[in-house]
Amino acid sequence: MKKILIFGCGAMGGAILSGCLAKGLWKKEEIYVKEHSEEASREKASRYGVHASMDGREAKEADLVILAVKPNVVPGVLQEISRYHPSRVLSIAAAVTLASLEGALPEETEVIRVMPNTPASVGEGMAAIAPGKKASPDFIREAEEIFSALGKEAVVTERQLDELGALSGAGPGYAFVIIDALADAGVLIGLPRKLAIEAAAQTLYGAAKMVLETGKHPAELRDQVTSPGGTTIAGIHAMERDGIRAALMDGVKACLEKSDAMAGK
Ligand SMILES: NC(=O)c1ccc[n+]([C@@H]2O[C@H](COP(=O)([O-])OP(=O)(O)OC[C@H]3O[C@@H](n4cnc5c(N)ncnc54)[C@H](OP(=O)(O)O)[C@@H]3O)[C@@H](O)[C@H]2O)c1
Incomplete structure (x- = not known):
């Protein structure tokens, strides 16, 4: 045994x-x-x-x-x-x-x-x-x-373990903030909170599953849901203008810097 x-x-x-x-x-x-x-x-x-x-x-x-x-x-x-x-x-x-x-x-x-x-x-x-x-x-x-x-x-x-620590180790923390923010957005436009949280979480879960199961690049999957002059690209445009991508990159980088400092690097 x-x-x-x-x-x-x-x-x-x-x-x-x-x-x-x-x-x-x-x-x-x-x-x-x-x-x-x-x-x-x-x-x-x-x-x-x-x-x-x-x-x-x-x-x-x-x-x-x-x-x-x-x-x-x-x-x-x-x-x-x-x-x-x-x-x-x-x-x-x-x-x-x-x-x-x-x-x-x-x-x-x-x-x-x-x-x-x-x-x-x-x-x-x-x-x-x-x-x-x-x-x-x-x-x-x-x-x-x-x-x-x-x-x-x-x-x-x-070294990659430390880098993954900042991406996937701390990642659930980022994901919970994103789900909460999307749920807030749902409430802002009129949805009940419980339904907004469920819809936000299931949408991220489903999108993540599509990336893993199709093996397609996330940008290709995004292209499939953004019709020219359509509603989704309008939403993405507003998020990109407010720096969603840079905010996520800065967050992961800050996490790695903090972990390096804690390890005395
Ligand atoms: N949580 C995460 O997302 C995550 C992700 C990656 C890595 N980690 C790593 O996983 C480790 C544990 O994190 P955690 O979030 O699970 O912390 P945690 O929930 O606080 O668990 C630590 C456990 O160790 C116990 N403990 C304290 N002193 C001890 C001792 N001298 N001997 C044996 N047990 C003792 C604690 O008891 P008391 O509560 O009574 O003090 C507690 O049950 C950390 O080193 C962290 O860096 C965590």
């Missing part, structure tokens, strides 16, 4: 755990969760029907240790698990580099960094996977298996 130890079972740790359990990738009896206190570990364990780890000692025989705590908590957790010489560590902490993870863990520990996003909780996540120097092909395959069960994934360089 496998043994998996998860440090931090909050929004992302919980999404990974529930997603892998739902997809049958993991069995409940294989999982241990460790929170900042024994009481919190017990509470999270009973919520998911898995084991609670009292002191992280399962890191010793665990096949996989997942770090899903906030970045500022990572150094303490690395210190906690190093003495158990964990075989494989997968970290999803933003701005915590492979070099710092590998530097704090024993020489032989295989390390992988992943940048997931919260739609993983509904099976539609996007995860960037950056293998460390010692990560074996088998460990990389395991990471791909976990994150493809939770949506889509791509194995990338560490």
Whole structure:
């Protein structure tokens, strides 16, 4: 039987755990969760029907240790698990580099960094996977298996992982703002709020699905819905004049700059 130890079972740790359990990738009896206190570990364990780890000692025989705590908590957790010489560590902490993870863990520990996003909780996540120097092909395959069960994934360089962090890691935040703004627009022109939110969300979802399923460039799909002198191009013209494209580009760039600054780059 496998043994998996998860440090931090909050929004992302919980999404990974529930997603892998739902997809049958993991069995409940294989999982241990460790929170900042024994009481919190017990509470999270009973919520998911898995084991609670009292002191992280399962890191010793665990096949996989997942770090899903906030970045500022990572150094303490690395210190906690190093003495158990964990075989494989997968970290999803933003701005915590492979070099710092590998530097704090024993020489032989295989390390992988992943940048997931919260739609993983509904099976539609996007995860960037950056293998460390010692990560074996088998460990990389395991990471791909976990994150493809939770949506889509791509194995990338560490720099691309940071860049994807600013695009897809933080992306649900941007998307929620866009959905909310479109719903506001619906209310402005007379629609009830609930219907406007549903229509905005379903429209973005459907458009995204068309891009993914047809493989067509988004500009080609846009051309198909903009008849000459028509209503849709009039709407796009107003949005372009107000800088929608530059606002999105500036936002992603600002996010990457902030993440670089946090990582001391
Ligand atoms: N959320 C996202 O969209 C997202 C996307 C990509 C990457 N990430 C990364 O995922 C990591 C987790 O983020 P999150 O949003 O899931 O945060 P979160 O919801 O706050 O979850 C963190 C969990 O860790 C627990 N914790 C705190 N100290 C601990 C300790 N010493 N040992 C074990 N557990 C401890 C927290 O408990 P308490 O709440 O009781 O403190 C909480 O349950 C972060 O490093 C973040 O950069 C998040």
